[in-house]
Amino acid sequence: MIRPAFAAALLLGLAACTEPAPRTVSELPGWAEDDLAAAVPPFLAGCRPPAMPAALCAEARALPPGDNAAARAFFERRFTLRLAGEGLMTGYYEPEMRGAAAPSATYAIPLHTRPADLVEVDLGQFATDLRGRRTAGRVRDGRLVPYDDRAAIEAGNGPALLWLADPVDRFFLQIQGSGRVVLPDGGVRRVGFDGQNGRAYVPIGRILADQGEIPREQVSMQTIRAWLEAAGPERAQALMDQNPSYVFFREVPARADQGPTGAQGVPLTPMRSIAVDRTEIPLGSPVWIVTRHPLTGQAMRRLVMAQDTGGAIRGPARADLFWGWGDTAGHAAGPMKEPSTLYVLVPVGS
Known part of the structure; x- marks a missing residue:
């Protein structure tokens, strides 16, 4: 049986075969419809060597605004x-949740926060075929060993940056990677x-689907959250513990009108930034996406920037679109699981 998402992707692929493949940037499907001036500021934010040649960035900075x-x-x-x-296009956003600076019965x-004994390793420094991993x-005893999984970390007494009211909020905050605590x-x-x-990221939505729960x-994010809230604390925690991946946080000074900082080190722009597999698409690359709006089904064809990464973002055409922050962004980001086609814009002469 072909699942609906894959059937749609198959149809998209068959449709693409009936149209001439674009050979130049100007031939991209929907290219004439996008507000490309709006893509210049996020492009400039991450335009620097080695992502882009210095001369190209200087030329972009000279473009008339708007x-x-x-x-x-x-x-x-x-x-x-x-x-x-x-591939598959999903969405993410910056959530808001209740919290406090000190623990209490409510929080x-x-x-x-990041534990002092956590050691991160860039595997590409040891083998070229692992570049980006x-x-x-x-x-321990002179050897690098796996760090504790989710259940062990939560059972411990590690340092805390803030205290939240809801364990489900924390779980989804870790999936999104950033947020605002009120x-x-x-x-x-x-x-x-x-x-x-x-630890490897395990999507609990897939577990719920395999078990026939959803x-x-x-x-989607919304249906998973509804299941967790209805299941009760013990069942909810048992399910969340099946994802051993655990994210640590730090406080990030940032302007309220800007998105969080992505893996490239620049603020993410709503609807213009995507997370990619950096071993497949270099960070800082402009990418043309052809996909659909998750709520309306309308075509979405626009220029975005590869400025972030994610634990579940693996593969040459897998991407995650940043929708912004707050509930409105979350309503669209949560259910987004759309077939998409990605075209990477590569500097001439590279």
């Missing part, structure tokens, strides 16, 4: 195309990714 024709001409003249392929869920662990006095603390325990085509 000039769509100039932006279009720049991308058409200075870039060529590489088809990344057909009893620690948001852990990372792991983490701790050193304190009892109305103040807001911004938190961001500060390391991961090196129909596979209905799995």
